[in-house]
Amino acid sequence: MRTLLLLLALTLVLNAQAVLRSGDGKVFWVENAAPGETFQVYVGEGDVPPVLGAFSAENGRLVFRPRFLLADEVRAIFRGVVTRFPALRAAAVPSTLVEAVYPTTDRLPENLLKFYVVFSGPMQRGEGWTRLQLLKADGTPVELPFLEIDQELWDPGNRRFTILFDPGRIKRGVLPLNEVGPALVVGQTYTLVVDSAWRDAAGAPLRKGYRKTFTVTEAERRPIEPSAWQVVTPMAGTRDPLSVEFGRPLDSALALRLITADVAGQSRLRSGETRWEFVPAVAWTAGDHRLTIDVTLEDLAGNRVGRPFDVDVFNPVTTKITGETVALPFRIERR
Amino acid sequence: MVKVFSSLCFTAALALAAPAVELKSAGPLTFGPNGTLFAGDSAAGRIFAFETGDTKPSKGGTVEIKGVNTKIAALLGTTADQILIADMAVNPISKQIYFSVARGRGPEAVPVILRADTAGNITEFGLAAAKQSSVSLTDVPAEGGRQRMEAITDLGFVDGQVVVAGLSNEDFASSLRSIPYPFQAATKGAGIEIFHGAHGRFETNAPVRTFVPYTIKDKGYILAAYTCTPLVRIPVSDLKPGAKVKGTTIAELGNRNRPLDMIAYEKDGHAYILMANSSRGVMKLTGEGLDGYAPITAQTEKQGVPYETVESLKGVQQLDKYDATHGLTLTDEAGSLNVRTINLP
Numbered sequence: 307m308r309t310l311l312l313l314l315a316l317t318l319v320l321n322a323q324a325v326l327r328s329g330d331g332k333v334f335w336v337e338n339a340a341p342g343e344t345f346q347v348y349v350g351e352g353d354v355p356p357v358l359g360a361f362s363a364e365n366g367r368l369v370f371r372p373r374f375l376l377a378d379e380v381r382a383i384f385r386g387v388v389t390r391f392p393a394l395r396a397a398a399v400p401s402t403l404v405e406a407v408y409p410t411t412d413r414l415p416e417n418l419l420k421f422y423v424v425f426s427g428p429m430q431r432g433e434g435w436t437r438l439q440l441l442k443a444d445g446t447p448v449e450l451p452f453l454e455i456d457q458e459l460w461d462p463g464n465r466r467f468t469i470l471f472d473p474g475r476i477k478r479g480v481l482p483l484n485e486v487g488p489a490l491v492v493g494q495t496y497t498l499v500v501d502s503a504w505r506d507a508a509g510a511p512l513r514k515g516y517r518k519t520f521t522v523t524e525a526e527r528r529p530i531e532p533s534a535w536q537v538v539t540p541m542a543g544t545r546d547p548l549s550v551e552f553g554r555p556l557d558s559a560l561a562l563r564l565i566t567a568d569v570a571g572q573s574r575l576r577s578g579e580t581r582w583e584f585v586p587a588v589a590w591t592a593g594d595h596r597l598t599i600d601v602t603l604e605d606l607a608g609n610r611v612g613r614p615f616d617v618d619v620f621n622p623v624t625t626k627i628t629g630e631t632v633a634l635p636f637r638i639e640r641r
Numbered sequence: 642m643v644k645v646f647s648s649l650c651f652t653a654a655l656a657l658a659a660p661a662v663e664l665k666s667a668g669p670l671t672f673g674p675n676g677t678l679f680a681g682d683s684a685a686g687r688i689f690a691f692e693t694g695d696t697k698p699s700k701g702g703t704v705e706i707k708g709v710n711t712k713i714a715a716l717l718g719t720t721a722d723q724i725l726i727a728d729m730a731v732n733p734i735s736k737q738i739y740f741s742v743a744r745g746r747g748p749e750a751v752p753v754i755l756r757a758d759t760a761g762n763i764t765e766f767g768l769a770a771a772k773q774s775s776v777s778l779t780d781v782p783a784e785g786g787r788q789r790m791e792a793i794t795d796l797g798f799v800d801g802q803v804v805v806a807g808l809s810n811e812d813f814a815s816s817l818r819s820i821p822y823p824f825q826a827a828t829k830g831a832g833i834e835i836f837h838g839a840h841g842r843f844e845t846n847a848p849v850r851t852f853v854p855y856t857i858k859d860k861g862y863i864l865a866a867y868t869c870t871p872l873v874r875i876p877v878s879d880l881k882p883g884a885k886v887k888g889t890t891i892a893e894l895g896n897r898n899r900p901l902d903m904i905a906y907e908k909d910g911h912a913y914i915l916m917a918n919s920s921r922g923v924m925k926l927t928g929e930g931l932d933g934y935a936p937i938t939a940q941t942e943k944q945g946v947p948y949e950t951v952e953s954l955k956g957v958q959q960l961d962k963y964d965a966t967h968g969l970t971l972t973d974e975a976g977s978l979n980v981r982t983i984n985l986p
Contacts, residue, residue, distance in 0.1 A: 319733075349718045454919070563787075
């Protein structure tokens with residue numbers, strides 16, 4: 307009997323020192339804090355400060371609301387007694403994949419500027435540069451081919467990662483680059499490797515890695531000339547696609563954003579981003595139409611409409627472009 | 642009576658609160674006059690100005706915060722692999738250190754500004770309570786499905802202007818903007834095109850990585866470092882919206898390297914520039930006679946302004962000026978990020 311009473315008393319004392327957490331994990335409290343007494347909530351071990359949050363007295367309870375939801379394991383200390391709470395999140399299951407790498411073509415110019423890696427779901431920031439490699443044909447990595455900026459270039463949903471080649475490693479002009487030389491050499495084959503360890507937004511690694519193998523072709527230094535594009539027009543009364551052959555691959559993101567038609571519809575890229583197709587929302591009407599092309603459109607080497615990527619100071623080839631857009635007229639004929 | 646008073650206060654506080662444009666991401670930081678903190682927000686495409694009210698002068702002291710990433714993560718109730726520290730800036734008046742941090746690494750990451758006092762104690766800087774203004778960098782409001790974003794890579798305040806360097810995730814071009822402060826409602830940060838000749842016969846409109854405001858013979862310049870490490874001099878008076886500017890390359894600091902951060906200072910009557918790099922350590926360059934170096938136009942490796950590498954400084958990721966004789970560094974030492982004041986070399 308005496309033992310039972312002792313146990314009961316001990317339990318009461320321990321409970322009095324226990325910190326409690328609400329089911330949703332948003333609120334912590336103790337029942338009987340003395341005036342001026344507080345407790346601390348910690349995430350992480352060792353010499354770490356308690357988590358930020360606000361204390362309040364509510365119905366005789368001392369309540370703590372952390373600034374952020376604490377999804378990891380939590381330690382709370384009241385009167386020297388530690389209460390531990392398990393993590394609120396389950397271990398993440400790998401589910402995300404690399405959907406595509408642009409450019410999709412496997413023949414890429416020596417002065418290629420960038421890749422886009424498109425994932426099937428949102429990814430984490432901060433580790434991209436440790437998850438990417440450019441391998442030579444013999445499997446050895448190209449040293450520092452990319453412009454590794456800490457900010458990382460993602461789209462707003464963290465699904466598309468932009469890889470820029472280091473401008474110092476892109477071959478230019480006639481003089482050889484000292485020291486390291488260009489990252490890509492004509493005629494050579496390379497493989498871009500995306501490591502499966504790259505974590506998605508839920509913290510899980512990719513379901514599998516991705517490899518894109520390509521061969522390097524001569525540098526592209528010509529500005530884009532929309533007047534030279536081949537336009538294939540459909541007949542009036544149909545919703546057949548309008549088709550535009552660029553004659554070379556263009557930047558996928560820019561081509562989809564910066565080429566617009568004068569009617570509503572959907573655009574898409576085909577044939578390794580060398581062809582733009584447009585399907586109107588309603589059937590084509592006969593008569594004159596036009597495409598509008600923003601001059602900031604780029605090809606794979608950053609050459610723009612009327613202006614190459616590098617301005618050649620000896621033989622400038624920059625064409626005079628007066629506006630911010632150029633028009634490409636086309637005519638839809640009656641059947 | 643007390644009740645009436647408190648409700649009056651509440652009303653006043655509401656009236657004072659600026660129209661809420663919320664910070665969506667916290668990137669580069671820099672201080673302007675009177676404790677004004679500028680923060681670049683890449684996700685929203687905006688530059689924010691916060692009047693911190695942190696204007697009590699202090700001489701500061703020797704600061705050392707070991708494991709600042711672990712400490713900040715603990716404060717924010719998470720682990721160090723779930724935060725990212727974007728930048729660090731010293732308030733030149735109070736010597737308190739401000740950090741821009743993302744809590745979380747996915748698209749739902751929450752931006753937080755934290756501040757360490759001169760004893761190294763870190764607390765959150767309450768953005769909601771600070772008087773704020775902001776300016777949009779884009780003409781086009783973000784729309785659903787739009788994927789273009791611009792990462793703000795550096796921010797500086799010079800001659801009443803906020804200078805912003807950015808890098809797009811789609812089009813490749815130098816974007817440097819100059820925005821007068823206080824922000825005007827109609828001000829758009831119009832871009833400036835800067836060409837420089839570090840590639841043989843070609844000039845490139847390449848992105849600025851980091852820059853520092855600098856005065857040469859009473860004329861304001863920015864010294865901009867590019868990714869393949871040319872150092873380029875650009876007069877501030879040229880930084881006008883829509884201008885095409887030709888920067889003058891005054892140094893080539895070597896390939897296979899990214900400049901990370903720069904500060905300018907004086908020591909023993911001489912001017913210097915300290916530059917942290919990804920793979921070439923911390924360089925100390927002379928800051929004198931920078932108008933006298935012949936422009937570099939031919940492709941070259943390491944020439945122009947002379948420099949020495951400061952061997953004692955390793956793993957420096959962030960650099961700011963602390964006071965006339967001290968700098969503040971954020972170094973990565975085997976995954977532990979440490980903040981400490983250093984004697985300027």
